[in-house]
Amino acid sequence: MDLENQKRVKEFAEQYGAENVVVVVGAAEGEAAGLAAETVTAGDPTFAGPLTGVQLGLTTYHVCEPELKKEFDEAVYDEQVGMMEMVLDVDDIVDEMSSIRDEYCKYL
C-alpha cells in the first residue's frame, strides 16, 4: 500500500480508535486486496511503510464482498461498481479477504 495512505490509516486509527474505523478496498485482484487487508490488520508485509510491525486489526472489506454489498443502495452500487464486478474474480477476492479477516481483525 502507498506509504502516504498507510500514514493516513495509522493517524485515523489513533484519532478515532481502531474499533471505529473500517477500511474498504477496491483492488483488481484477490492477492492485491489481501495485501491491502493485511497491511491495515497485521502490518505492512513489504516492510516499507509506517504500518510495518503495526497490528491495527482494522475491520476491512473489498467493496464487492456480499456482506458489504447488502448494506449499499442497490441502484447506486449497480451504477458505480456493477460492471466492474462482472470483470473481477470476486470469489478469489472473497477468499483472500476473509482469510485475512479471520486471522487478524480484532473488531468483528
Place this chain on the structure above:
Amino acid sequence: MNSVIKGASYVLAHTPEMVINNGTTQTTERVVNPDSEYLKELRGHLRSYEDCVNYWPNQVYIGNAHPDELAKVEFPYYDKPKADSERYGKYGEIMPEAEFILLAQACDMFEVIELDKEFVAAHKDAFAADPVITEDIVAKVVEGVELSEVEHFVNDEHAEGLYFEGKLVGCVKRAHDIDSNLSAHVMHENIMSKASSVLALLYAVRNTGIDKEDVEYVIDCAEEACGDMNQRGGGNFAKAAAEVAGLMKATGSDSRGFCAGPAHALIEAAALVKSGAYKCVAVTAGGCTAKLGMNGKDHVKKGLPILEDCLAGFCVIIAENDGVSPEINLDILGRHTVGTGSAPQNVIGSLVADPLERVDMKITDIDKFSPEMQNPDITKPAGAGDVPLANYKMIAALAVKRGEIDKAAMKTFPEEHGLTGWAPTQGHIPSGVPYIGFAREDILEGKIRNAMIIGKGSLFLGRMTNLFDGVSFVIQANTGAEDNSGVSEEEVKGLIAKAMKDFAASMMAE
C-alpha cells in the same frame, strides 16, 4: 480531409543500473529500509542485455513480432525466450545501457553529464555504428574526464551517478546549486526522457521515409516536467529533442495528461494537420526512469527477473492525407469529461460507447480496441491483474448491456476485438499507442478495417483533482479516394475559369 498516420516508431533502452539507482521503488526503499532483503537480492534479479532482447514482449514492442503471435505464446513470457530475437526491429531498437548513456550525453546541452573517458572510448564506436545515430550526434559526445573527477562530483557535489555493469562510469551533475528543479535527480530524469524521445524521433523519420525537414511541429507527451524554480514544468521537451534529432524546420510544445497524454496529443496533432496549421506533426515521448523496477518487490519475491528494466519511447508521425495511409477520424472522439465521474462503467462508456453512438456505430463495428496495453507478465505478479484483458471484459460487458452482443459472446470478445498486452509499464507508454504501428499495417493489409485507441490517465496522482481522465479516437482505412471524387461542379467551374483567365493573361503578355 482527415490527417493520416504516416508511420510510427517504438524504442527501448535497457537500463538495469538505472533500475537500482533511479527507480522510485528502489530509491524509496533505500530511504525507509536501507538494509532490506529486497535491496540485497535486487542485483541478482536483473536481466542481461541478451535476456532483455530475447524477451517476447520487447520483440513485439520494436516490431519483430505481431501481438497476435504473442497471444499464442504460453503465459508467463519471461521464461520463454523468443528464438531469432534481434536488437533492431522494423519500428526501432533495444539500445544497450552503455550506448544509451552516450546518447544521453549527446542530449546534454549544459555540460551536466560527465563521463569517464575510458568508458567513452570503449563504447563510442558501437554508438556510432547505430544506423539512426548520425555523425552530428556522435560529435556531441565529449571525450570524457578522469574517473576521479566523476567520483568527486558524486561524493561531494550531489551528482547522480551513472553506472554500467555495476561500476561508476559517469554522472549527471546538478544544474544549479540551490534550485531543486534543476537538481541532479531532476536533470537525470529529464535528460533520460529526452534521450529516449530523440531515439524515437530518429526512428520515426527513418520508418516513414520523410525528410527531417518535413516535420513542422513536435508534441512531447511524456510525464516529466522541465523548468527551473520560477517555472517548474515550463517545458519544452519537444523542441529540445527535435534539436538533437535534427528536425531543423520544426517548432513544438509539450502536452501533458498523465497516461492519457499520448492519446490527447495524437488528437491534437490530427486536428493541427487537418486544420492546415501544420502539414506534418510528430507526437513523441521518452521514457520514465522513476518507473523502472516499479513492481520489482513483487517480482523479486516471486523469483522473477526484474522485468521493468527498460526505458521506452515512441513516436507517431501525423501528416496530410496521402490517399493511402490510415486516417484518424476526428468525428469519433471519446472523452471523459469533468462530469463523467469515476465509476468504471461511466469511464469506459464515455470513451467507447458514447463516441460510437454519436455516429450510429456499434461497439462491434470496431475491429480492434487498443486500451492500456500493459504487459501482464509485469502486472499480474504485482497484483494489478491483466489490465488489457480487464478493459476488454469491461467493453464486452458494455456491449452486452447495450444489447449489441449476447452474454455468451463476452468470452470470445477479448480475443476477437482485443490484443494481448506487451508494453512496458512506463506510464504513458502503454496507453493505447503501442498498437498504432501494427494498426497501420493491419489496416493497410486489410486484416482489420479500423481500430480504437484509448488513453486513460490517473489525474488524482497529482493531488490537484480527484478526477480520472481519458480520451479515445478511431483509426480507419483511408477514405481519401472518396473525398477526391467528391469535387463539386462549382469547384470545377472555378478551376476552368481560372485556367482560361491565366491563358488569356499569358496571350496578352505575348
Place this chain on the structure above:
Amino acid sequence: MAILKDKKVVIIGDRDGVPGPAIEECVKTAGGDVIFSSTECFV
C-alpha cells in the same frame, strides 16, 4: 450489526479495480462516514 453504519470509513480504491470515488458513493448509501478516499495506481 451493520459493518459501515456510523463508522469512520477509509477507502483505498484501485485505478484498475474500483476507484475511490466510486466506492465512496456506495459507502455513503450505507451510512458510513467517509473520512479518507484514495485511489492507488500500479501501472
